[in-house]
Amino acid sequence: MNSPSSPQPTPSSPSPTGAGSADGAAVRVGALVPLARPGWTESGRHLLAGLDLAVDEVNEAGGIGGRPLELVVRDTAADPERAAAAMDELAGRGVSAVVGEYHSVVARAAAGRADALGVPFLCSSAVLDALTEKETPWVARLAPAQSHGWRIFSDFLLERGRSRIAVVTQPSVYWATGTRLLRDRLASRGGTVEEFDAGALAPEALCDALADHGATALLLLVGHPEPAVPIVRAVRADPRLAELLVGAPAGQPETADWATALGPDGAGIPFLRYLPERLGPLGAGVRDRLQDRLGEAPSFVAFEGWDTIAVLAEALRSHGTDRAAVAAAWPHLAVEGTRGPIRFSRVPGLGVLQWAWPPVQVADRDPAAPDRFRVLHTG
Structure with missing residues (x-):
């Protein structure tokens, strides 16, 4: 739940013409992903695979109110300035929200711009506690705090x-x-x-x-x-x-x-x-489909990508595609993710709406x- 002092999105928040329109055009969602060095490109590839798979499945199930969901991908290459510029560009293109990013310092730059622009940002993988300088209703996060x-x-x-x-x-x-x-x-x-x-x-x-x-x-x-x-x-x-x-x-x-x-x-x-010891039926099915796409076992980052779209799709279906409506949805969502039920709340010391908490493991590769x-x- 939002704290009483939390700023609330309002319909007057910045939203270019066309964002949230119901004319049958695609619902556009921006995606920030590290796909080039010095970014951790393997993690970026898995994150994008999870995002893409979930978008395809949303569209196969009828999209968002009959409208297709379209992912507009931008490579951050682990560069905070590049991510901030991408957020500006995506806002101008009328996206309903932006998702993704793996690197914490990059996600922090994106989150700051999202807050300034009034664009909902659902952060998939970055863990830095101070993702924003102040409390904001525009940013929610799936990954646990560092x-x-x-x-x-x-x-x-x-x-x-x-x-x-x-x-x-x-x-x-x-x-x-x-x-x-x-x-x-x-x-x-x-x-x-x-x-x-x-x-x-x-x-x-x-x-x-x-x-x-x-x-x-x-x-x-x-x-x-x-x-x-x-x-x-x-x-x-x-x-x-x-x-x-x-x-x-x-x-x-x-x-x-x-x-x-x-x-x-x-x-x-x-x-x-960030995985449970054993995946349930939903997680196991997504794992198998991700493995088919990737040609290898999916990392936890791929599951984060799939869960991100599952959460955002529910927000878009239940609250509408207007940016203020999407941001207002965060504290009211209850979504079954690949790694368990996802709900967002205010956690003391964090400025964003947070899933508290995803499952956490310490693991290694078996010698x-x-x-x-x-x-x-x-x-």
């Missing part, structure tokens, strides 16, 4: 007896926030976090520093494939670090290109993903069969 997921990952580390943590980082508000969240959670339980700069240390020098430090776990708070892949190779090849647990809370090991690049070295590296995932912890 503080929620990374607390669960911290608890997993402590349960495994790993309290002396090293993190290798790159400059980014997302990585900096993750480091702070880890430090706060671990410090409250007697753990420590030491930070190493990936830009200042070559992989071999990082190994020397880790050996000197006596870390029991190394967390990769860096981009993929560079520099994550060479760091993992160097650590795995160093006998001094044979007992070091390597983790990647941001989810790099889920992607197929991680397994291709690292082979057995990429297994046994815990990461966060005995790197193409198979193991669930190590749930929260």
Whole structure:
């Protein structure tokens, strides 16, 4: 539910001529997806597959009041300025809403523009807590907040007896926030976090520093494939670090290109993903259809894409295609998603309407069969 002080969308909010018209034309929805480097393109491909599949299924079922749903895709390439510009362009094209994005700093830029323009934005995958600078009725999110997921990952580390943590980082508000969240959670339980700069240390020098430090776990708070892949190779090849647990809370090991690049070295590296331990009938059916499209097992990001369109389609059907009506729908929706029932609410400390919470797992690739995932912890 909206808090009493929450600003409410009104019919006078910006909406170009044609947005929400009932003349039989397609209902246009913008989609922001990282499809080019330096974006995590594998995740972008899975996100788009989920969005596309759900749009096709909505249209096969009659569309939105008999009107087809049309996805207008824009590649963000992990660039916040590019995402903001795309939001401006899509608003001018009369979309009823915008969905998607994987990278948190990119989604934050898009969410800020959505709020300024009065365009509903349903964020699929980005987790940064501060997605907007202030509370807004225009933005809703499916992915869990970073503080929620990374607390669960911290608890997993402590349960495994790993309290002396090293993190290798790159400059980014997302990585900096993750480091702070880890430090706060671990410090409250007697753990420590030491930070190493990936830009200042070559992989071999990082190994020397880790050996000197006596870390029991190394967390990769860096981009993929560079520099994550060479760091993992160097650590795995160093006998001094044979007992070091390597983790990647941001989810790099889920992607197929991680397994291709690292082979057995990429297994046994815990990461966060947002799936239940077992999919229900809806989720299993969507999984099978996504696998047919992708030619490989879908990541949790593909499920996020499908769920995004399922939620938005319900908003469009139940409240109409006008932008203010779509945004006003967020707190009233109850949608069966692939990973459970989806409802949005106000969560203290977050400025957006939030699904609280999707299922969270800590998983890894099984060293005995790197193409198979193991669930190590749930929260």
